[in-house]
Amino acid sequence: MSLLKRSDSTGRRRVCVVITARPSYARVKSVLEAVRDHPDLELQLVVGASALLERYGPVVDVIRSDGFEPDAVVYMVLEGENLVTTAKSTGMGVVELATIFDNLAPDVVVSVADRYETIATAIAASYLNIPVAHLQGGEVTGSIDEKVRHAVTKLSNLHFVSNDLARERVVRMGEEPDTVFVTGCPSVDLAARVRAEGATPGEGFNPFEAYGGVGHAFDPSTGYIVVMQHPVTTEYQDSPRQIEATLEAVRELDLPTFWFWPNVDAGSDRISKGIRHFRETHDVDHMYFFKNLAPEDFLRLLIGARCLVGNSSVGIRECAYLGLPVVNVGNRQGGRDHADNVVNVGYDTGAIVSAVRAHLERGRAESSDLYGTGDAGKRVADLLASEPLNIKKRLTY
Numbered sequence: 001m002s003l004l005k006r007s008d009s010t011g012r013r014r015v016c017v018v019i020t021a022r023p024s025y026a027r028v029k030s031v032l033e034a035v036r037d038h039p040d041l042e043l044q045l046v047v048g049a050s051a052l053l054e055r056y057g058p059v060v061d062v063i064r065s066d067g068f069e070p071d072a073v074v075y076m077v078l079e080g081e082n083l084v085t086t087a088k089s090t091g092m093g094v095v096e097l098a099t100i101f102d103n104l105a106p107d108v109v110v111s112v113a114d115r116y117e118t119i120a121t122a123i124a125a126s127y128l129n130i131p132v133a134h135l136q137g138g139e140v141t142g143s144i145d146e147k148v149r150h151a152v153t154k155l156s157n158l159h160f161v162s163n164d165l166a167r168e169r170v171v172r173m174g175e176e177p178d179t180v181f182v183t184g185c186p187s188v189d190l191a192a193r194v195r196a197e198g199a200t201p202g203e204g205f206n207p208f209e210a211y212g213g214v215g216h217a218f219d220p221s222t223g224y225i226v227v228m229q230h231p232v233t234t235e236y237q238d239s240p241r242q243i244e245a246t247l248e249a250v251r252e253l254d255l256p257t258f259w260f261w262p263n264v265d266a267g268s269d270r271i272s273k274g275i276r277h278f279r280e281t282h283d284v285d286h287m288y289f290f291k292n293l294a295p296e297d298f299l300r301l302l303i304g305a306r307c308l309v310g311n312s313s314v315g316i317r318e319c320a321y322l323g324l325p326v327v328n329v330g331n332r333q334g335g336r337d338h339a340d341n342v343v344n345v346g347y348d349t350g351a352i353v354s355a356v357r358a359h360l361e362r363g364r365a366e367s368s369d370l371y372g373t374g375d376a377g378k379r380v381a382d383l384l385a386s387e388p389l390n391i392k393k394r395l396t397y
Contacts, residue, residue: 012042015384016106018097020049020076020117021263023313025059026295028112028135030189030377032068040385044104048074049093049117050264055291062294072100076117081269083236086116093120101128108133108389111156114141114149122155131389133158135380136185138166138173141313142334143234157390160380162317162371165337174395179387183379184372187295191318192374194299201304205297207258208288215259215279215288224256225356226301229310231267232332239270242347246309246329247278249352250287257287258301307359309352315342320368325359327352339368 015035019025036043047070051059060070076093078085093116101109101124109125111118113136125132134156137149153159153170161167162185170180201207201220208217218224229246231239250257259275262268275289293301299318302308307325308315311333315326320339328344329352343359345351 012040013107013385013389014042014044014105015108015110016044016046016071016101016104017110018046018048018112018117018121019051019059019063020047020093020121021051021115022059022292023263024112024115024117025051025063026190026298026314027185027187028110029066029295030186031110031135031380032377034377034381035384036068038381038385041381043068044071044106046070046072046074046097046100046104048096049077049089053077053264055261059292062292065294071104074100076120077264081231081264081266083233083266086233086266090116090120093117094124097121097124098128101125101130106130108158108384110135110384111152112136114139114145114152116148119148119152119155122152126155126391129391131158131391132156133160133380133384135160136166137161138168138170138180140169140335140337142331142336143232145233145332157393158383158387160376160383163337176393181379181383183383184369184374184376185317186372186376186380187314187317188321188372189374189377190295191299191302191321194296195303195322201301205300207290207293207297207301210297211290211293213288213290216285217288218256218286220256220304222256223306224258224304225250225253225307225309226258226260226305227309228260228262228312228314229271229329230262230312230332231265231271232311232330233266235331236265236267236270238347239267240274242330243271243274244278245347245349246352247274248349249356250309251282251284252349252353253356254286255306255356258305259287259289260293261289261291307356309356317371320370321372321374323365323367325362325365327355327359337370339365339370341365341368 074096108131110133111121137153159180160183262271309327326342343355
């Protein structure tokens with residue numbers, strides 16, 4: 001095992017965190033805070049990919065408004081949102097991030113979850129002999145995400161997982177048990193913080209005034225649902241049919257609805273086109289559309305909601321902690337460990353409508369700690385400061 005001894009002139013370890021998409025920031029914000037505030041760590045921040053793009057609601061602006069100034073930005077997303085551009089964007093990410101890591105010379109690079117930018121981060125750091133720390137390894141998901149997640153696990157040297165089930169899977173993949181730590185999911189930290197504040201739409205927070213968006217505004221205090229549906233990369237050609245089923249279900253439900261734009265994945269342009277076509281051909285007066293909200297404001301929306309519909313991992317993670325009922329549509333989160341707040345349905349309008357109505361009758365679920373209790377960021381920072389760093393590994397049996 002090759003132990004590395006790097007640090008800045010003060011003896012602090014340089015921790016480089018890469019944020020490349022809207023969900024990545026929410027998942028790692030509490031880690032950024034804890035690393036920044038840790039006496040033995042120096043935070044280096046790289047922001048890139050869709051986090052820089054206006055059409056997805058520029059996350060970099062939210063990051064800066066929270067007091068984090070990127071040490072580097074990286075443009076790496078090719079137009080098209082299809083399988084070819086995804087592969088090429090991954091390659092572009094490796095090329096650009098290699099230069100950035102060479103310039104910043106971090107002691108350890110933190111990569112988040114299972115996106116194509118995540119594997120680009122892990123590849124670039126690994127070939128520069130920089131240890132990789134991976135958040136949210138060992139989880140089961142649908143589409144190509146699971147391949148990417150497990151590949152990043154094999155490229156990583158430290159593993160910060162959400163629960164005991166995830167730890168067991170990472171160890172079964174041949175990782176040294178003493179490098180795999182159950183920290184909980186950092187995104188739950190924000191959910192715990194916002195829930196403690198108790199602010200929801202209509203109580204000093206007006207999302208329409210704060211974020212603009214398009215659609216028919218409504219009174220949030222009367223109750224509403226939230227929809228967030230992304231493409232499934234292994235089924236991206238079916239995206240128009242998949243989003244149409246959800247759009248028709250929401251129209252039939254006739255409930256005030258906050259709807260969020262999809263992530264930048266293969267098929268997202270087809271989902272976006274489907275949403276625009278629906279808006280142009282149906283005068284639905286109870287739907288309002290946003291590109292992006294700051295993580296805490298999005299959580300305020302969830303806390304005040306009656307149900308979440310779609311296929312975002314927020315329904316599996318943060319909503320488990322919040323006890324928010326979730327109708328998980330399709331295969332993007334297929335096989336993922338979830339709490340009792342989640343009901344899984346297919347791409348069927350009737351099934352979606354029935355599941356939402358059943359949730360509304362039951363009301364909120366019990367809070368679950370399946371993905372953490374609200375202190376993951378501090379746990380991760382303490383481990384990044386104290387654990388040995390190495391770049392070599394052997395398959396264990």
